[in-house]
Amino acid sequence: MVLIKFVGCLIVKELSLLKRNFDYFVFFINEISLIKYIIYLTNKNKNPFKSLEFINFLKTNHKKWSAFSSLNINKKRKQKILIENFINHPFYSINNVLVGKYLEIIKNKECIGFLRKGDLRGEFLLKSFGIKNFYYYNYGGILIRIKYLIKALNKIKKISSIKDFNNLKIDKLDIGLLTYDTFLRYSRFATTDKFNFRLINYFAEALYANDYISKIVSNNNISELVQSEKQFIPLNIFFQKFLTFKNNKVYARVGTDKLSVRIYSNFDQRHENKARFSKKILNYIYKNKKKTAIKIINNYFKFQFNNKLFGNAWATLVNDKKNLSVWTKKNWQINKSDKKKLKSYKRMSLSKQDLCKRLNWNYKNKIVTIFLPHMIDGNYQHGRKNLYKDNYSWSINTLKQVAKIKNVNWIIREHPQESRYNTISNFDETLDKIIDLNSNVIRCPNYLNPKSLIDITDVALTSHGTAGLEYQSFGKAVVVAENSLYVHFGFKKVPINVSKYLKILKNIHLIKKPGIESILKAKIILFVNYKLSKIDCDFITNNKPQFESRMYYKDHKTFWIEMTKKNYRFDYRKDPFFYFFKKQILFQNRHTINFKKYRIKEKRFNDLSERS
Numbered sequence: 001m002v003l004i005k006f007v008g009c010l011i012v013k014e015l016s017l018l019k020r021n022f023d024y025f026v027f028f029i030n031e032i033s034l035i036k037y038i039i040y041l042t043n044k045n046k047n048p049f050k051s052l053e054f055i056n057f058l059k060t061n062h063k064k065w066s067a068f069s070s071l072n073i074n075k076k077r078k079q080k081i082l083i084e085n086f087i088n089h090p091f092y093s094i095n096n097v098l099v100g101k102y103l104e105i106i107k108n109k110e111c112i113g114f115l116r117k118g119d120l121r122g123e124f125l126l127k128s129f130g131i132k133n134f135y136y137y138n139y140g141g142i143l144i145r146i147k148y149l150i151k152a153l154n155k156i157k158k159i160s161s162i163k164d165f166n167n168l169k170i171d172k173l174d175i176g177l178l179t180y181d182t183f184l185r186y187s188r189f190a191t192t193d194k195f196n197f198r199l200i201n202y203f204a205e206a207l208y209a210n211d212y213i214s215k216i217v218s219n220n221n222i223s224e225l226v227q228s229e230k231q232f233i234p235l236n237i238f239f240q241k242f243l244t245f246k247n248n249k250v251y252a253r254v255g256t257d258k259l260s261v262r263i264y265s266n267f268d269q270r271h272e273n274k275a276r277f278s279k280k281i282l283n284y285i286y287k288n289k290k291k292t293a294i295k296i297i298n299n300y301f302k303f304q305f306n307n308k309l310f311g312n313a314w315a316t317l318v319n320d321k322k323n324l325s326v327w328t329k330k331n332w333q334i335n336k337s338d339k340k341k342l343k344s345y346k347r348m349s350l351s352k353q354d355l356c357k358r359l360n361w362n363y364k365n366k367i368v369t370i371f372l373p374h375m376i377d378g379n380y381q382h383g384r385k386n387l388y389k390d391n392y393s394w395s396i397n398t399l400k401q402v403a404k405i406k407n408v409n410w411i412i413r414e415h416p417q418e419s420r421y422n423t424i425s426n427f428d429e430t431l432d433k434i435i436d437l438n439s440n441v442i443r444c445p446n447y448l449n450p451k452s453l454i455d456i457t458d459v460a461l462t463s464h465g466t467a468g469l470e471y472q473s474f475g476k477a478v479v480v481a482e483n484s485l486y487v488h489f490g491f492k493k494v495p496i497n498v499s500k501y502l503k504i505l506k507n508i509h510l511i512k513k514p515g516i517e518s519i520l521k522a523k524i525i526l527f528v529n530y531k532l533s534k535i536d537c538d539f540i541t542n543n544k545p546q547f548e549s550r551m552y553y554k555d556h557k558t559f560w561i562e563m564t565k566k567n568y569r570f571d572y573r574k575d576p577f578f579y580f581f582k583k584q585i586l587f588q589n590r591h592t593i594n595f596k597k598y599r600i601k602e603k604r605f606n607d608l609s610e611r612s
Contacts (some may be wrong), residue, residue, distance in 0.1 A: 002153055005200065009149055012197040017140070024118060032120070047124055053560035054121075060567045061128040065101070068572060069130050079109040080220060083131070084227040085122045086115070086235055090559055091540075092228060093122060095253045097129050098539055099261055100226040102578050103251065106585050109224065135216055137234065139205050152204035162193050166389060171210060172267065173240045174384070179203045181380050182233040190375040190392035190425035202233055209234035213241045217248070228253040230274075231381060243267040257542060258534035259577050260592040261584065265608050271383030273485040277528050278590050278607035282489050285532070285600075286524050292598055293527035294520065297473070300530060308347055310450045347449035352456045361409045361440065366458040366509050369411040369444070370398065371467035375423045382464055382483040387498050392425055394463050394481060397498075401505045402441060403434050408509050411457070413444040415465075459511055473522035477511045479504055490521025532598060533591050537577040539570050 036048040047055055083100035085093050100111045110133075113126040117138035126134070139145065159165050168176030183199040184190065192199070212234075216222065227250055230239040242248050243264060250264040252274045262274040285293055304310040356363045373391040388394045402410050412431060435441050444453065460471035464484040472478045472491065480487055480494055481501055487494055495501040504511075514522075541562040572578045577592070584592045587604040595602045 002157065005153060005195075005197070006149065009153075009197045009200050009204075010146070013145060013149070013201045014142075016201075048120065049124070051557065051560065053557050053564070057560045057564045057567065058124055058128040060564050062130070064567055064570065065128070065130045068105075077108060077110040078221050079107075079224075080222040081107075081109050081111045081224045081226065082114050082135070082216070082222050083111055083126065084114045084225065084235070084238065085119070085126065086137070087229055088119075088121075090125075090556070090563075091256050093125055094540070094563075095256070095259065096226050096228055097126055097131070098537070099251055099253050099259075099581070101129055102572070102581055103224060103226070103585075105572070105578075106582050107224075112220075112222070137209075137212065139208055139234075144208065145204070148204040148208045149201070151207050152200055155207075156195055156200060156203065159195075162195075163389065165195070166384075170207070171214075171241070172244055173210060173237065174270075175203075175206050175210065175237070177380055177384060178233060178236045178240070179206050180390075181231065181236070182206075184376045184379055184390060185232055188376060188422055188424045190423050190427065191390050206233050206237055209237040210241055213238045217242060217245055223247060224249050224251065226251045226253070228274075231378065239264075240267070240270045243270055254591075255534055257537065257540045259537050259540075260533040260535060261581060262591055263584070263589075263608060268611055269609075271380070272611075273382055275529050276382075276485040276488075277525065277533070278605065278610045279489060280605045280607040280610060281589075281591070281593070282521070282524055282528060284605065285528060286521060289598060289600060290520065290524070293532075294523050296531055296598075297523045297527045300526075305451050308449070348445070348447045348452070349449045350452045350456065355456055356409075359409075359439075359442065365407060365409050365440075367409045367411060367456055368459045368461055368508055369413055369453060369457040370402070371413050371460060371462040371465050372415055372418070373463045373465055374415050374418060374421065375425060375427065376421055382485065385482055386494065386496055387481060387501050391463060392427065395427060396430060398461070398481075398505070399431060399434055401502060403438055405505065405508070406438075406440060408440070408459075410438075410441045411444050411453070412441065413453070413467075459508055461508070469522055469525060472514050473519060473526055475513060475519050477513050479508065479511065486522070486525050489525060490518045532594055532600075535577045535580050535592055535594050538575040539566060539572075539577075541566055 031050060032048050033050050036046060040046045040048040047058065049055060081100050081103050083097055085096060087093070097111075097113075103109065104111045111129075111131050113123070113131045113134040115122045115126075115134055115136055117136040119136075123134065155168075156165070159168065162180065165176040166180050179199065179202045182202045183192070186202075187196075187198050223245075225238070225242045225248070227235065227239055227242075229235050230250075230252065239250060242250055244267050252262045252264065254260045254262055254274045264270070264272070301310065350358075352367065353363060355361070355367075361367075372395055375392050375395070379385075379390050385394070388397055399412075431443070435443065454471065454474050454476070457471065457476055459477040459479065460467055461479045462468045462481065464480065464482040466486075468478045468480040468484065468491070469486045478491070480491060482494055484494075495504060541559065576594075580592050580594055583589075583595065583602060587602075588608045589605050590607045590610070593600070
């Protein structure tokens with residue numbers, strides 16, 4: 001049996017590597033000049049890329065940072081800053097390296113690049129910022145993969161269930177949970193009870209990644225890591241492992257064109273969301289800037305509603321007229337199909353009375369809207385779950401209870417981005433059966449104006465999503481089933497086990513609206529998240545919608561042209577983000593805060609190590 005698993009895992013892994021190598025070959029043919037690459041093999045400074053726009057940016061950027069280096073850098077630097085660049089997207093790369101370079105200037109430490117082996121674009125991009133030394137992550141050759149596959153199989157044979165596997169810890173790391181999370185995301189299976197070949201392969205790489213990052217950090221005076229993505233192998237292993245070393249810090253960038261940085265300073269914070277703000281800063285704003293915060297966040301939602309943006313996950317960051325014009329403009333920031341969709345997407349406004357009349361619902365019964373999570377993405381972004389093992393299991397078990405509760409009406413709202421994941425599950429079939437058998441359950445119509453959904457909803461039910469935060473800020477009753485980025489400030493405690501959760505569902509018609517203090521605290525969190533912690537950055541080109549991350553060739557071309565234009569005028573000494581990031585380092589605050597814009601006293605919040 002073990003031999004069959006070993007052979008099966010090895011075949012599956014090698015086939016996946018063949019596909020990855022083929023994808024890399026396609027990238028190579030499209031992006032790399034063969035003649036230049038041959039020269040590059042003997043002269044590592046020779047840029048082998050075809051794109052003149054990318055090459056021009058690199059030249060301009062190298063000249064700029066060379067000039068800055070002569071002003072600031074003391075060459076005697078023993079301590080290192082590791083800059084991770086594993087996500088193949090220009091915004092991710094540039095924002096990470098910018099945070100790293102600012103740290104280098106502020107703390108007088110040397111930046112080192114951390115790349116996947118073969119990432120030529122990442123290597124040349126980081127070199128243009130003056131980074132000379134690199135670590136290259138590579139899971140393989142085949143003998144290494146066989147070694148760690150054997151290790152994984154030996155550990156798994158002692159584990160009887162996925163539940164036990166998810167509880168597995170190695171060197172303090174939640175390695176079982178991190179592996180299962182990765183399996184869900186990349187296999188596209190919403191749940192599993194079996195140790196299939198892919199899950200075992202992910203576990204083997206997790207073991208390798210743990211050993212790899214340990215050797216790097218323990219022997220090379222690396223005390224700080226810049227890494228924005230902390231989900232999925234190997235990044236989740238790097239993130240947790242780095243925090244096991246005493247006095248180490250991880251700097252996780254939040255945002256694209258408007259930036260903030262979350263600093264993680266101890267291992268106990270490993271499961272906290274980047275946008276989970278400390279009680280200290282939230283209480284400070286509540287006590288000292290409440291009126292300002294409420295006015296600003298009310299105007300934010302007014303703008304969203306007036307322009308029919310609310311409810312579009314990719315438009316979360318579109319909150320003023322300038323950004324709206326950029327978002328809707330026909331250029332590199334939005335493709336034609338999305339623009340067409342934007343124009344043709346008609347929203348219908350309905351009152352609760354209209355809806356009940358159409359569906360023959362009892363108007364006196366409360367309407368509960370269930371906001372479903374991503375099934376395969378972000379399962380454990382807030383840590384281990386209290387109720388069910390994954391998002392799918394929570395969704396299915398909640399639906400089973402819904403079918404039994406007849407004294408309320410139910411609207412099932414799928415996550416706006418779920419369709420692009422192509423999740424493999426029987427969820428739709430299960431939901432359709434429940435709807436067919438229960439007249440008080442419907443899917444939320446895609447054409448319904450989100451503002452109408454707010455007005456119609458009496459109670460919002462979510463596993464951990466931001467709908468809970470938003471709906472409480474609108475004065476709606478809310479049930480949050482699991483830990484989230486906001487439940488520590490003005491929200492009812494989440495249920496600690498399934499029996500308590502089921503009791504809440506049975507009595508959901510009795511849940512009262514939040515009091516004024518809870519409503520205001522929800523708005524404070526929104527203000528700090530969307531406004532106070534977002535800083536303009538002079539280095540980055542104009543706003544991009546949050547989920548428009550897939551860039552085509554022409555998009556890359558225009559992107560590098562725009563970045564080069566920005567680069568000519570850029571001076572980090574005048575950059576607002578550098579100014580407030582430097583204040584954050586000085587005060588040792590958890591998040592970067594825009595003190596000036598809202599006339600907030602520059603202060604130390606003493607929240608770096610707070611567990612909220």
